[in-house]
Amino acid sequence: MNYVLSIVTLAGINMIAVLGLSIFTGFTGLFSFGHAALVGIGAYASAILTYYYFVPFPIALVAGMAASALVSLVIGIPTLRARLRSDYFAIAILGFGEALRVILENLEITNGARGLPGIEPFTTLPIVAGCLAVSVWVASNFLRSRYGAACIAVREDPVAAEMAGINLFRTRLLSLVVSAAFCGLSGGLLAHFLSFIQPVMFTLVQSTALLAAVIAGGMGSITGPLIASFIFIAMPEALRVAQMWRLVAYGLVLVLIMLFRPQGLMGYQELTTFFRRSRNDRPAA
Amino acid sequence: MTGPLLEVKDLTKTFGGIRAVDGLSFAVAPGAITGIIGPNGAGKTTVFNLVTGVYRPDAGSIDFEGRSLLGIRPDQIVGAGIARTFQNIRLFNRRTCLENVLTPLLQKAPYSVPAALLRTPGVRRMDRELREKSRFLLAEMGLEKLADVQASALPYGLQRKLEIARALAMEPRLLLLDEPAAGMNPEESRALSALIEEIRERFNQTILLIEHHMDVVMRVCSHIVVMNFGALLAEGPPEKVRTDEKVLQAYLGKEYRNA
Numbered sequence: 001m002n003y004v005l006s007i008v009t010l011a012g013i014n015m016i017a018v019l020g021l022s023i024f025t026g027f028t029g030l031f032s033f034g035h036a037a038l039v040g041i042g043a044y045a046s047a048i049l050t051y052y053y054f055v056p057f058p059i060a061l062v063a064g065m066a067a068s069a070l071v072s073l074v075i076g077i078p079t080l081r082a083r084l085r086s087d088y089f090a091i092a093i094l095g096f097g098e099a100l101r102v103i104l105e106n107l108e109i110t111n112g113a114r115g116l117p118g119i120e121p122f123t124t125l126p127i128v129a130g131c132l133a134v135s136v137w138v139a140s141n142f143l144r145s146r147y148g149a150a151c152i153a154v155r156e157d158p159v160a161a162e163m164a165g166i167n168l169f170r171t172r173l174l175s176l177v178v179s180a181a182f183c184g185l186s187g188g189l190l191a192h193f194l195s196f197i198q199p200v201m202f203t204l205v206q207s208t209a210l211l212a213a214v215i216a217g218g219m220g221s222i223t224g225p226l227i228a229s230f231i232f233i234a235m236p237e238a239l240r241v242a243q244m245w246r247l248v249a250y251g252l253v254l255v256l257i258m259l260f261r262p263q264g265l266m267g268y269q270e271l272t273t274f275f276r277r278s279r280n281d282r283p284a285a
Numbered sequence: 286m287t288g289p290l291l292e293v294k295d296l297t298k299t300f301g302g303i304r305a306v307d308g309l310s311f312a313v314a315p316g317a318i319t320g321i322i323g324p325n326g327a328g329k330t331t332v333f334n335l336v337t338g339v340y341r342p343d344a345g346s347i348d349f350e351g352r353s354l355l356g357i358r359p360d361q362i363v364g365a366g367i368a369r370t371f372q373n374i375r376l377f378n379r380r381t382c383l384e385n386v387l388t389p390l391l392q393k394a395p396y397s398v399p400a401a402l403l404r405t406p407g408v409r410r411m412d413r414e415l416r417e418k419s420r421f422l423l424a425e426m427g428l429e430k431l432a433d434v435q436a437s438a439l440p441y442g443l444q445r446k447l448e449i450a451r452a453l454a455m456e457p458r459l460l461l462l463d464e465p466a467a468g469m470n471p472e473e474s475r476a477l478s479a480l481i482e483e484i485r486e487r488f489n490q491t492i493l494l495i496e497h498h499m500d501v502v503m504r505v506c507s508h509i510v511v512m513n514f515g516a517l518l519a520e521g522p523p524e525k526v527r528t529d530e531k532v533l534q535a536y537l538g539k540e541y542r543n544a
Binding site for chain 2 (some may be wrong): 102138141142144145146147148149150151153157159160161162163164165166167168176178221267
């Protein structure tokens with residue numbers, strides 16, 4: 001595949017994971033230092049299915065999503081129970097991410113730390129574009145529904161949310177499971193794009209990169225994190241000529257965004273709202 | 286129903302060594318506006334927090350429509366028919382006025398997660414109907430022109446009104462208002478008194494309110510509960526409470542007798 005197209009494909013895959021984390025962190029207001037592990041679950045689950053069992057690619061993708069969602073349920077149920085505080089979850093999933101790496105490195109079916117080579121490269125740019133489009137559509141449907149309204153209410157004020165008849169635990173758990181399914185899809189696409197996965201691809205470093213895209217793009221926005229995610233994937237590639245200085249540029253961009261737009265690129269807005277602004281931005285009477 | 290709508294008995298809550306609520310008993314009659322007054326720190330808001338399940342009482346009972354509210358979650362208590370506003374306004378600040386009212390309304394929409402993800406025609410229709418209903422509730426509070434304005438951009442008095450609109454969206458049978466007139470000038474608080482009476486008529490509401498503005502309390506409440514140091518100091522109709530020697534001494538002040 002053409003070099004530029006492969007970068008765009010990779011960015012698209014990453015955007016799906018960022019979209020998932022955005023629902024959890026941007027819209028529900030909970031932090032996670034382990035969403036890359038959920039990407040990893042999806043990657044390994046789907047790759048194992050196509051690699052050993054010759055399961056058709058679409059079914060393997062769905063299975064990867066289901067596996068991530070299921071694992072998130074197992075982590076979420078004990079950790080999201082605390083009524084008002086949910087910091088426990090961020091730490092629990094951090095631990096889970098590191099534990100997952102060790103597990104993957106020691107299982108036979110995952111081929112240990114050497115990683116799983118020779119996965120069929122089923123993932124193409126049109127497939128990624130289609131998955132991304134459907135994901136954005138589904139995510140925005142979710143956020144417009146009663147469930148999305150509950151997530152945002154929990155982020156804005158948990159006590160007031162309860163007084164609006166919202167069950168904090170169920171809302172947070174649902175947000176996590178939905179976000180995990182997106183991460184699982186991203187992982188399945190990633191495995192069948194790179195045709196090689198190994199455990200170190202899904203650790204804290206990647207989780208932090210996902211979180212950075214959500215925060216830099218704007219909490220409570222869908223389009224902002226997607227744009228940030230694209231920039232963060234494309235920029236290091238575009239700057240390859242600058243060799244190791246490109247990592248400095250990456251850091252610099254992050255620092256500049258936090259300095260000049262601490263609410264993120266899009267703040268709590270969508271790209272579409274900028275076009276409608278003049279109508280809605282009348283000052284309060 | 287003949288008995289009281291809400292009945293609190295021997296309610297006690299301690300924080301460390303402080304008895305915030307100390308063996309308090311009172312009842313709220315259906316259809317009435319009942320007021321809770323008392324000096325700062327008397328435990329009035331704590332009573333609200335106990336009734337709505339934010340805190341768990343150490344002792345005593347809280348019965349709503351004859352059923353105990355003890356040990357159930359705040360969202361279940363709201364579902365049972367009690368809604369409230371907060372002393373230090375708690376709106377969904379970064380959402381519009383419409384969305385603030387829509388959020389509780391949506392929680393009763395009976396569609397499933399898969400239907401929501403696909404945004405089926407049924408979901409669309411229900412959301413549209415609830416949006417209309419939200420506009421209606423905003424109009425009731427005189428906020429219809431501000432539907433698309435972010436809640437945090439509203440002036441203080443309107444934020445209080447929006448909070449009441451959001452509470453009414455829960456379709457409660459008992460409405461708890463925590464200092465609805467706080468920060469209002471005499472003219473605004475007069476208008477608020479009228480609004481509270483109107484809400485009672487229009488929505489057939491029973492209301493329990495905490496208030497420091499005596500003009501509001503004496504005008505709208507048919508029954509007043511006076512608290513001091515977490516315990517009941519006096520109780521009765523406004524005429525009786527405003528001349529009660531203990532109440533004058535602890536809270537209203539001697540000058541009030543002549544006012």
